[in-house]
Amino acid sequence: MKRRDFIQQSSLASGLVMVPSFIKAFEGAMLKETTFKKLVIVQLSGGNDGLNTIVPYTNDIYYKNRPKIAISPADVTRINSTLGFHPGLLPMQRLYDKGYLSIINNVGYPNPSRSHFRSSDIWHTASDSNNYLTSGWIGRYIEQHGKKPFSAIEIDDSLSLMLKGKEMNGIATKNPKLLHGNMNTPYFSKVLKQQTAAHLSEHNLGYLYKTMIETKSSAKYIYETSKTATSKKAYPQNPFGKQLKTTAEFINSGLETKVYYVSMGGFDTHANQINSQARLLDVYSKAMEVFVNDIDEQGNLEDTLILTFSEFGRRVAQNAANGTDHGAANNIFVIGKNLKKPGLYNEAPNLGDLDANKDLKYTIDFRSVYATILSKWLKVDNPEILDYQGETLDFI
Numbered sequence: 001m002k003r004r005d006f007i008q009q010s011s012l013a014s015g016l017v018m019v020p021s022f023i024k025a026f027e028g029a030m031l032k033e034t035t036f037k038k039l040v041i042v043q044l045s046g047g048n049d050g051l052n053t054i055v056p057y058t059n060d061i062y063y064k065n066r067p068k069i070a071i072s073p074a075d076v077t078r079i080n081s082t083l084g085f086h087p088g089l090l091p092m093q094r095l096y097d098k099g100y101l102s103i104i105n106n107v108g109y110p111n112p113s114r115s116h117f118r119s120s121d122i123w124h125t126a127s128d129s130n131n132y133l134t135s136g137w138i139g140r141y142i143e144q145h146g147k148k149p150f151s152a153i154e155i156d157d158s159l160s161l162m163l164k165g166k167e168m169n170g171i172a173t174k175n176p177k178l179l180h181g182n183m184n185t186p187y188f189s190k191v192l193k194q195q196t197a198a199h200l201s202e203h204n205l206g207y208l209y210k211t212m213i214e215t216k217s218s219a220k221y222i223y224e225t226s227k228t229a230t231s232k233k234a235y236p237q238n239p240f241g242k243q244l245k246t247t248a249e250f251i252n253s254g255l256e257t258k259v260y261y262v263s264m265g266g267f268d269t270h271a272n273q274i275n276s277q278a279r280l281l282d283v284y285s286k287a288m289e290v291f292v293n294d295i296d297e298q299g300n301l302e303d304t305l306i307l308t309f310s311e312f313g314r315r316v317a318q319n320a321a322n323g324t325d326h327g328a329a330n331n332i333f334v335i336g337k338n339l340k341k342p343g344l345y346n347e348a349p350n351l352g353d354l355d356a357n358k359d360l361k362y363t364i365d366f367r368s369v370y371a372t373i374l375s376k377w378l379k380v381d382n383p384e385i386l387d388y389q390g391e392t393l394d395f396i
Helices: 003-009 012-034 060-065 087-098 116-125 137-145 176-182 186-193 197-201 203-226 239-252 273-297 366-377
Strands: 038-044 101-108 152-154 259-264 304-309 330-335
Touching (some): 038 273, 101 366, 137 259, 176 203, 239 273, 259 273, 273 304, 304 366, 330 366
Parallel strands (some): 152 259
């Protein structure tokens, strides 16, 4: 449009009609340029009992193996004629009814480890059970496609293996203001100013200084960007609720972070499982519902996918302490607005066909979940991130 024509069409008489549509088009173009896919990963640390989470309430084998800890059919929130939610998961049932939740059953890997530490490492690195890696799959992802430490943020005080790359790590913080302040202390600033070319020529010192500079820059960016959004939602006043509130504020502020990771502990229910798991699932589901609604109301759920996993499931049979011991395959939750197959993704566990240790058999390799997220959600396909040649799934 010529300048003269633009001035004529923007006169006071026609401006009332033209300006709002112009602004709307401009905003739409800006939104298109700045939106990108985000992934939120939630770990239920300790090994959540999947059978008492998604309950096979008509299965006689389930009740025979768990005479004191099985969930009564009268207490479940029914999904279909055979499966139902644990009574502590009513908020998740509401997300399910909206079409925001996909439940994937029987997720695991060959030759499973029943060690918390080793199995978590396997899930964090996406390795085979006999292969030991020192970098996480998200760490490798941001090295290739994020390029900045703040491309992946763990809402905690220390960084998990999942977010550690080969040459670059993500950022761990519960409080962006505190992190920014710590990066600007006189001592830290003095150390950075004293770096020399000689120092940088030494590989280890050069890497250290580079990491320090990147961390300081990331801390400033995270703090200055995230303070533009403060959630007004009433999150549960517990550590997990606070983690998710911080995550929502990061997302709603427009922070250019691709992956967020949070964790909630306590799921190692060897004894008195009924009460402890009920409390934990109540905490998880209430906070998760507020979080989903928070980012949804700000228009950010459309571009956010949430994955909840635990490092393993529990044994089918209860133990003598009215709990369950470490098992193998488990269910996972995928939450989002772009689910291709919301609801129950696949068949329930076959309790009549267990492995040699009387554990649930896996039918879906957890790396196929990762491969699906990388290729179909984050739109990358790089064998340096995930050395896995198996199938991808159809949940997104």
